Amino acid sequence: MPWSTWPGYSPIDATLVLAGVWLLLGVAGLTAARNTAFVARIVFPLGALVGLMMLGNAIAGIVAPVGARELLLGLPDMPFHVRQDALSCVFLALLGGGSFGISLFASGYFREGPGAAPGLLGFQYHVFLASMAGVLIADDAYAFMVAWEVMALSSYFLVVTQHKVPAIQRAGFLYLLIAHVGALGILLSFGVLQQGSSLTFEAMRATSRPAVWASIAYFLALFGCGAKAGLLPLHAWLPEAHPAAPSPVSALMSGVMLKMAVYATLRFSLDLIGGPLWWWGLATLVLGLGTALFGVVFAAVQTDMKRLLxxxxxxxxxxxxxxxGLTLLFRGFGLDALAAIALLATLYHCLNHACFKSLLFLATGSVLHATGERNFGKLGGLIHHMPWVAGLALVGTLAIAGLPPLNGFVAEWLLLQVFLFTASVPQPFIDMLVPLGAALLALVAALSAYVMVKFYGVVFLGLPREADLEQARDAGVPERLGLGWLALACVLLGVLPVPVLRYLQVVSAQLLGTTLGGRLDSWWLLSPISAERASYGPVFFLVGLVLVVVITAAVMRRLYRAGERRAAAWDCGFGRLDARMQDTAEGFGQPIRRMFGPLFEIHRTVPSPTDRAPVYAVRIEDPLWNRLYRPLGRLVLWLADLVSTLQRGRVSSYLLYSFLTLIALLILVL
Amino acid sequence: MIVAFTNQLLELAVALLAAPLLLGWVNQCRAWLQNRRAPSLWLPYRNYRKLFHKDAVLAANASPLFRAAPYVVFGSMVVAAAIIPSLGSALPFSRVADAIALVGLFATARMFMALAAMDIGTAFGTLGARREMMIGFLAEPALLMVIFTASLISSSTSLAAISDTLVSRELAIYPSLAFAAIAFLLVLLAENARIPVDNPATHLELTMIHEAMLLEYSARHLALMEWAAALKLFNYAAIGFALFIPWGIAGRDAGLVELLYAAPLLAVKLLCAGAVLALIETLSAKLRIFRAPEFLATAFLFAVLGMLVHLLLGS
Amino acid sequence: MINLCAAVLLLLSFAMISQRRTVALVDLFTAQGVTLAVSTLVVALGTGQRHMYYSAALTFALKVIVLPVILRRLIRRLGVQWEAESRLDVTVTMIIGLLVVIFAFGLAEPISALATTVTRSTLGIALAVVLLSFLMMITRRKAVSQVIGFLAMENGLFFAAASATYGMPMLIEFGIALDVLVAVFVLGVFFFQIREQFDSLDLQHLESLKEK
Structure with a gap:
């Protein structure tokens, strides 16, 4: 990295400057709020450029020494501290790379319409980006909380762009509510960690604390991060907020913001608290696997494409x-080499998800623009009218389904490799229970292939389900560029895992004190444990696959000069094919609905044979909503009612309360 | 080095050529067992030849994906054949992809096939795609667990290394592998569209899975898809041999002579496996489609149980 | 070898859980008896204890020949060959079974670490077989399958004894064998009574006997 050795170059300063430029761009957009052309042609492309520079800076910065700064911002006597270590760099790279593609896309996406003005959107969008950078480099609790809350707020405003739609208002409110409950958890965790000393992360790292307090701090932080990441049972906001937001915002939230929760969890568990206990790992693991299964099963039965995503x-x-969870589990047992692989797999998965999920969300944005529809039941056959979007979305679809040689597979492969070692954990029961997690992970991966076939097949393939889909037009150039960048990232991350892991392992060196070392020597062959144990060489894998395909095609062309002609679909000779005979999204999800029936709350309207105008409807609800959220909501209202009995509306009684409180406190102090 | 590459090429050639024969053999056995006159062993070949020479008819709304899918599916199966040790385990390509990647390859083929089936937009196509993905998402983890059990024994996830380890041990039967073998058999039946789950000979619309996805294909595309199906069966048989009866597979540092010895043994194994497959298919009745998940869940649980037994008994 | 027998025993227990037909259950039970006899024989050959040979012979006679014959006749007389039943979904039952197995294995781990016999690792499996049979009894409704579950449970206990401590004293073994035999007879009589009373062997009908 030549520029990392430039005199006077410091990654942390560069990050600060770039985040500042984002803020300035946002303000610039605000000054010309109604000038769509300015926002689309200047603000967003420049924001994208800054994102690319952020990516470069993060890549260069990871090998540079850890830089820390004390800012002039903040409260008097409480300046913000910032610091950029390898973990921050990885996630900054994710932020930069992801936002580059998304901003490029957004420059072609936002246009005049109802809802917030484009300039305002540009402002919120760039504040959102800068706040995420802030979360990643914050080095004291105060700065972290400010950045975290700005992130939540700016994304809330982005979600409610179409604030006149009641459903979107509700979605936004739910998001804000859960985000704040989560932030409370993090705040309390900081409270536990700080214990009288200062609020800087430096001091927290240096303090050692009893296991009980460490555990409390970890689980409070996990609660807070889980609320941001959508872990069970705090996931309720996610399927509401993502469909409500404009697509680039959904992409940014899903692809990038959710990773901030992973970052924070890693920061808390491995860095701030330090010395994780193995059962934290177990709890996180169980929570993660449960969430994964729950999520994928519900994804399979959705009928709205953004909700599915x-x-x-x-x-x-x-x-x-x-x-x-695996990282913490291994770390807790002192198996650092395995913990390092698990950590790298986690980071890899975060990068992957940023690429393919952003890609797919942006693709749904293009589809939405072209057709005005989010509902699977009114889409279909778009591959003919939107070849670019369909082609690039196919890359994302295959990647998210975890197919080799694309990127989703690499992380899955690494995770499965470490799962094989959980049998060596020195703890009865755990050594048998945890390997079962591999079975669950494999199930989730296979189910996600099911989900993705549904997504792609129903939207892009088949016959158009509505007549006006014939008018759909392909995305414009900036949108294609944005999609193309993310698709390229999916391929590169898939084909060249070793260079990426070499980059990532600086994190494990800093947090765990181990690296994979010589096991990453070969540039093309990934063998994280040993060459005999397991190896995977995606470059040659891809070459082999392409070679076979090309040779087969060439042979076909050479030897058999048979022609090709088009005709109506055969369809077993039926001859009266129409679009309504294809599977709907409900139909495609039916096996899942049937097999995982107990997980859902299904409300179904089935017509009787004598109905003149038969209506079939099925509505699937999240059981947690009715069994957890509703009772909780009622409880809160009930408590509020109790409190309201204090509210008499007479000034003298309020004064009495204050007086009594004062007396009580004075007695306490005595 | 030269031996290894010879091995690799030889193995590919054997897979490509023997796969249709294996299919022909299974069909022949089935016919015998069911008191029918058996078709020729070479019928699959003749079929491919005929199809290759015909003009392809594509549906009017077929997309490029539809035309590319047969090549990708066929390519995946060929690459899979390059990973699985059937004659000898000195395969240079097996370093590139281990058993997990192999499962991924099967998933790639499956996904492309399902997407291609949805491309035309016929009711049968989507039905086939949906059912295939349903079978797939249950069979895939089961297969992975089977492989995991074997790789816990040999502490490697490379199929070549697994068969190498298993072959070099004494003739001991691993209890965990017994479980895994049963699970594997169930997965094999389900994944290759065999009778309890699907019927390879049927074109009865409501019961088919695999065939429903191929309905719109014709000529060379159909031939490639069918050849790929034959290769898949061969690959599964070869995985079964490598995991459960690896004896006869030439070791890592074997010479050419051993490879030649391995060939007739492979033929014998294939003959037996084909006969057993035909027997199973003759003896069992097709399951209702919604019993299939139960069938595969059983496979999945047996595979997991195999892993547990290994963890308990250490063997 | 003994490990293999243990694994087969476990396999058969799972097969019993997943099997719906009553007749097939008897077949599986017979197979379990064979496995048990073989494993006892293996232990006998390995340790050279004479009473283990007797025990193997006894097992074979009772569990492979006598009991299956009785059960089969019973089923034919009752006319319940093709009845299929299960209270829970088979997959769910099997997943519960899996957890039970893990529990049993985990429980047996420290015990078998203390034991010194060559067959110590099979204790977990024996325990699992007992618990699985229990599970089967819970999930079944029909009386016959419950009896088979009961017998399978006894198989598990016997296997535990044979593998972990090289068998119980001869006298006790005889006693248990006799008990099992008598139990089957008594239960057989019972079945007829139940059927006469309710016209069915479905044990759900017994619920109507409780006092309101």
Whole structure:
């Protein structure tokens, strides 16, 4: 990295400057709020450029020494501290790379319409980006909380862009509510960690604390991060907020913001608290696997494409937290070499998910623009009218389904490899229970292939289900560029895992004190444990596959000069094929609905044979919503009612309360 | 080095050529067992030849994906054949992809096939795709667990290394592998569209899975798809041999002579396996489609149980 | 070898859980008897204890010949060959079974670490077989399958004894064998009574006997 050795170059300063530029761009957009052309042609492309620079800076910065700064911002006597270590760099790279593609896409996406003005959107969008950078480099509790809350707020405003739609208002409110409950958890965790000393992370790292307090701090943090990541049972906001937001925002939230939760969990568990206990890992693992399964099963039965992707995000975050759990589990038992692989797999999965989930969300944005539809039941056959979007979305679809040689497979492969070692954990029961997690992970991966076939098949393939889909037009150039960048990232991350892992292992060196070392020597062959144990060489894998395909095609062309002609679909000679005979999204999800029936709350309207106008409807609800959220909501209202008995509306009684409180406190102090 | 590459090429050639024969053999055995006159062993070949020479008819709304899918599916199966040790385990390509990647390859083929089936937009196509993915998402983890059990024994996930380890041990029967073998058999039946789950000979619309996905294909595309199906059966048989009866597979540092010895043994194994497959298919009745998940869940649980037994008994 | 027998025993227990037909259950039970006899014989050959040979012979006679014959006749007389039943979904039962197995294995781990016999690792499997048979009894409704579950449970206990401590004293073994035999007879009589009373062997009808 030549520029990392430039005199005067410091990654942390560069990050600060770039985040500042994002803020400035946002303000610039605000000054010309109604000028769509300015926002689309200047603000978003420049934001994309800054994202690319952020990516470069993060890649260069990881090998540079850890830099820390004390800012002039903040409260008097409480300046913000920032610091950029390898973990921050990895996630900054994710932020930069992801936002580059998304901003490029957004420059072609936002246009005049109802809802917030484009300039305002540009402002919120760039504040959102800068706040995420802030979360990643914050080095004291105060700065972290400020950045975290700004992130939540700016994304809330982005979600409610179409704030006149009641459903979107509700979705936004739910998001804000859960985000704040989560932030409370993190705040309390900081409270436990700080214990009288200062609020800087430096001091927290240096303090050692009894296991009980460490555990409390970890689980409070996990609660807070879980609320942001959509871990069970705090996932309820995700499938509501993602469909409500404009597609680039959904992409940014799902692809990038959810990873901040993974970052924070890693930061808390491995860095701030330090010395994780193995059962934290176990709890996280179980939570992650449960979330993953729950998410993918619900994704399979969705009928709205963005909602499907949102549930799939829950699944993927579940997988990421499975990785976190494995890391902590191994770390807790002192098996650092294995913990390092699990950590790398987790980070890899985060990068992957940022690429393919952003790609798919953006693709749904293009589809939405072209057709005005999010509902699977009114889409279909778009591959003919939107070849670019369909082609690039196919890459994302295959990648998210975990197929080799694309990127989803690499993380899955690494995770399965480490799962094989969980049998060596020195703890009865655990050594038998945890390997079962591999079975569950494999099930989730296979189910996600099911989900993705449904997604792609129903939207892009088959016959168009509505007549006006024939008018759908392909995405414009900036949108294609954005999609293309993310698809390229999917391929590169899939084909060249070793260079990526070499980059990532600086994190494990800093947090765990181990690296994979010589096991990453060969540039093309990935063998994280040993060459005999397991190896995977995606480059040659791809070459082999392409070679066979090309040779077969060439042979066909050479030897058999048979022609090709088009005719009506055969369809067993039926001859009256129409679009309504294809599977709907409900139909495609039916096996899942049947097999995992107990997980759902299904409300079905089935017509009787004598109905003149038969209506079939099925509505699937999240049982947690009715069994957990509703009772909780009622409880809160009930408590509020109790409190309201204090509210008499007479000033003298309020004064009495204050007086009594004062007396009580004075007695306490005595 | 030269031996290894010879081995690799030889193995590919054997797979490509023997796969249709294996299919022909199974069909022949089935016919015998069911008191029918058996078709020729070479029928699959003749079929491919005929199809290759015909003009392809594509549905009017077929997309490029539809035309590419046969090549990708066929390519995946050929690459899979390059990973699985059937004659000898000195395969240079097996370093590139281990058993997990192999499962991924099967998934790639499956996904492309399902997407291609949905491309035309016929009711049968989507039905086939949905059912295939349903079978797939249960069979895939089961297969993975079977492989995991074997790789816990040999502490490697490379199929070549697994068969190498198993072959070099004494003739001991691993209890965990007994479980895994049963699970594997169930997965093999389900994944290759065999009778309790699907019927390879049927074109009765409501019961088919695999065939439903191929309905719109014709000529060379159909031939490639069918050849790929034959290769898949061969690959599964070869995985079964490598995991459960690896004896006869030439070791890592074997010479050419051993490879030649391995060939007739492979033929014998294939003959037996084909006969057993035909017997199973003759003896069992097709399951209702919604009993299939139960069938596969059993496979999955047996595979997991195999892993547990290994963890308990250490063997 | 003994490990293999143990694994087969476990396999058969799982097969019993997943099997719906009553007749097939008897077949599986017979197979379990064979496995048990073989494993006892293996232990006998390995340790050279004479009473183990007797025990193997006794097992074979009772569990492979006598009991299956009785059960089969019973089923034919009752006319319940083709009845299929299960209270829970088979997959769910099997998943529960899996957890039970893990529990049993985990429980047996420290015990078998203390034991010194060559067959110590099979204790977990024996325990699992007992628990699985229990599970089967819970999930079945029909009286006959419950009896088979009961017998399978006894198989598990016997296997535990044979493998972990090289068998119980001869006298006790005889006693248990006799008990089992008598139990089957008594239960057989019972079945006829139940059927006469309710016209069915479905044990759900017994629920109507409780006092309101």
């Amino acid at each position: 949102a549930w799939s995000s829950i699944e993927n975050l579940g997988i990421a937290f499975t990785g976190v």
